[in-house]
Amino acid sequence: MKISRRSFIKTGALASGGILITPSHLSNIQAKNNLSGSGPVVLTTWDFGYTANAKTIELIKEGKNSLDAIEAGIRIVENDPSISSVGYGGLPDEDGIVTLDASVMDWNGNAGSVAALEGIKNPFSVAKLVMQKTKHVMLAGNGAKKFALENGFKEENLLTDEAKKIWLEWKQKYPHGQNRIDPNIHHDTIGMIAIDKNNNMSGGVSTSGLAFKIHGRVGDSPIIGAAMFVDNEVGGAVATGNGEFMMKTLGAFLIVEKMREGFSPQQACEFAVERAHKHAKNRLNEGIQVCYLALNKNGEHGAFSLVDGFQYALTTSKESKVYKSDYLVK
Ligand code: SD4
Secondary structure, three states, rough: OOOOHHHHHHHHHHHOOOOOOHHHHHHHHHHOOOOOOOOOOEEOOOOOHHHHHHHHHHHHHOOOOOHOOOOOOOOHHHHHOOOOOOOOOOOOOOOOOOOOOEEOOOOOOEEEEEEEEEEOOOOHHHHHHHHHHHHOOOOEHHHHHHHHHOOOOOOOOOHHHHHHHHHHHHHHHHHOOOOOOOOOOOOOOOOEEEEOHHHOEEEEEEEOOOOOOOOOOOOOOOEOOEEEEEEEEOOEEEEEEOOOHHHHHHHHHHHHHHHOOOOOHHHHHHHHHHHHHHHHHHHHHHHHOOEEEEEEOOOOOOEEEEEOEEEEEEEEOOOEEEEEEEEEEO
């Protein structure tokens, strides 16, 4: 798992920056990356991914496609009130309002997302419906909620007593909201990539975003290419951490493009973290984190984060484990 940074930089330079990629080079690389497939694999951020993956792999084994299987896995985490960073039970913004972001991509390159959605427990399912039922990619705020309600979702109070208590304590400590990024509070997004029996990949993310953000703040999760991107010929990537840094570098898209050029998933994740580090390096004392997972069509995965602390769950048809990711700033 651990990759020496020296060897990464060397290989990275050879694989991308060192040579001009001409169209003929590109077709060679694409041919190399036109991988034969691996059988089912599910790769998910954080340790709650372990439970989510169990559901997703079960459905994939039953023959469900990666999109529906991902949805079922993500919903488990969205519905769990003890997880304070996704769906129901998520920590609110500075005004005490829970606002949710989510996005999805399938193997045909279709995409859907919702941003700053209020009062709906399962934003991932709404994003999936945006993808399947509309000609748009992204719906935000009241429009996203109206769309959800029109399509049978129920409005619910997402602020649990526990989340309200934590918010009130924060408010007492910072009455003017001056400490918007609190390094001590977890705000872990679920990001999942899966390959199904037909060798089709889908990816998805769902989050309540940064705790105590300014009302109306939208993170990386609904921005296609920032927190999540899938290209069925190459692979997929998902992100978690301080979304502003993935948004400024379009990290998930960057990773998939690097894999297309021939990087391994691990090298591609390291490349994207390096890129984010350029923006984040002067703010590391604020507890900034940037984490990526990548999966290629061969079922090979990569994981890397800016600082220590990132974990992820990897599940195949044979085994399921939670791993600790390597990181850049030691
Ligand atoms: C956001 N990326 O809204 C999300 C939050 C997160 O670990 O994943 N935190 O910025």
